[in-house]
Amino acid sequence: MKLAVYNVENLFDRAKAMNLASWDEGRPVLEKFAELNQLLGEIDYTPADKSRMVALMRELGLEKSDTGPFVILRRNRGGLLRRPRPGGIVIEANGRADWVGSLELRYEPVNEHAMRNTARVMIDIQADVLGVVEAESRPVLSAFNTEILPALGGEAFRHVMLIDGNDERGIDVGLMSRDGYPIGTMRSHVDDRLPNGQPVFSRDCPEFEVTTPSGNRLLVLVNHLKSKGYGGMAASNAKRKAQAERIAQIYKSLIDNGETNVAIIGDFNDTPASAPLAPLLDETDLKDIFEHPAFDDGGWPGTYGLCNASNKIDYILLSPGLFDRVQSGGVFRKGMWPGSRPRRWDAYAEVKRPADAGSDHAALWAEIDI
Template identity: 85%
Template sequence: MKLAVYNVENLFDRAKAMNLDSWEDGRPVLEKFAALNGLLGQIAYSPADKTRMVELLHDLGLEKSDTGPFVILRRNHGGLLRRPRTGGVVIEADGRADWVGSLELRDEPVNEHAMRNTARVMMDIEADVLGVIEAESRPVLAAFNSEILPALGGAPFRHVMLIDGNDERGIDVGLMSCEGYPIGTMRSHVDDRLPNGQPVFSRDCPQFEVTTPSGEKLLVLVNHLKSKGYGGTAASNAKRKAQAERIAEIYRGLIANGASHVAVIGDFNDTPTSAPLAPLLEATDLKDVFTHPAFDDGGYPGTYGLCNAANKIDYILLSPGLFGKVRGGGVFRKGMWPGSRPRRWDAYAEVGRPADAGSDHAAVWAEIDI
């Protein structure tokens, strides 16, 4: 069986603020969007809250219209604000119950070449079970599977599953599997909570039970941990550590209940020696497939960007029962931009510029005798 994980960075549409040349370009927008969304969701708005809301509306290009360059304010009912003819914005609502609507990030279509290169990667790695990171929704993932893969000559996966998570940007995690690898029992951890009441997982930590042709049961936990793209460093690290602690707790519970074939896969947004990932990488018996003697990293230690050691952020972690059955593994980078001076790896001919890459992430795979 070949198990793989791939951050596709959206399939058809992506938030405009996340589709700029770099994370740093979109970071201010995402931070202000999160700040304004948090204020708008409060039960009561203080005068200071209202002042800050006006500042953020201005910064997000919503001073004169509900549609800004990166954000849309949807007002379905009630009076949130008014825009006097003399200019500016006045917040009239005194709390969330005074109006009905939402603040949303604007989407734009993914580059057509990038979309096709994403599909090529999904086809060429020939995974039996594929964890997918940053897919918009199950209908979108299913449409990509049934329409785009066959259009490029690929065989669609037989099973496609994705459970909506906590992220408002349309970047969820899911699982696809081939004929003979049905997805059975599923469990979401979308509602797990921190002591302060906030969700543990930025997206989710869905748990999928997959049955192999031999009848063995494989439990796959798919993850996308808190990014470093926006938010303060200390807060992001704390969030990622809490997520790693909860995944470790879930894993230990599965093992205690008799599971022996468990895989924790995904984009963890941090490096193997980082403190936030220590509860998962050091305090459990999970093993990174990168450390297996049969694993080939292709000459580069990372999985993101130019694949330096500091960019090793995508993982396949295996329980000892699975790690002992690994027969090979590697990093598939043909859908990534290889750099230009020099080109670091062979890429698809269609990856003529960074914007044409299927993703900034490589796909990671492991061949397991199960």
């Protein structure tokens, strides 16, 4: 069985703020969006809340219209605000119950070459079980599977599953598997909470039960942990550490209940020696596929960007029972921008510039005798 994981960075559509030339341009927009969304969700609006809402709406381009360059304010019923003729914004609602609507990100199509190169990676790694990170939704993932993969000469996966998570940007995690590898019981952790009542997982930590043709059972947990680039560093590290601690608890519970074949895969947004990932990497018996003697890193230690050691952020972690059955493994980078001076690896001919890359992430794979 070949197990793989790939951060596809959206398939058809991506939030406009995430499609800007650099993360430094998009991050302020996403942070203001998150802050305004939180304020709009408060039960009661204080004068300070209203003042801050107005400031954020102006910064997001909503002063004259409910449609800004990166966000849309949908007002279905009730009176959230008014815009006087002289200009400006006045918040009239006194709390969330006074109006019906939502604040949403605006989306735009993904670069066509990038979309096709994403599909080429999914085809060429020839995975039996593929964990997918940053997919918009199950209908989108299913459509990509049945429409785009066959159009490029690939075979569609037999099973496609994705559970909507906590992220409002349409970047969820899911699983795809071939005929003979049915997805059985699924368990979501979308409602796991921190002591302060906030969700543990930025997206989710779904457990997927997969049965192999030989009748063995495999549990795959797909993850996308808190990024470093969105929010303050201390808060981001604390969130990522809490997520790693919870995943470790889930894993230990599975092992205590007799499970032996467990894989935890995904984009963890941090390096192996980082303190936030220590509860998962140092305090469990999980093994990183990079540590297996039969694993080939392709000459570069990382999995993101130009694949330096500081960009080793994608993982396939295996329980000892699975790790001992690994026959081979590797990093698939043909869909990534290889750099230009010099080109670091062979890429698809269609990857002529960074925007054409299927993803900034490599796909990881492991061939396991199970």
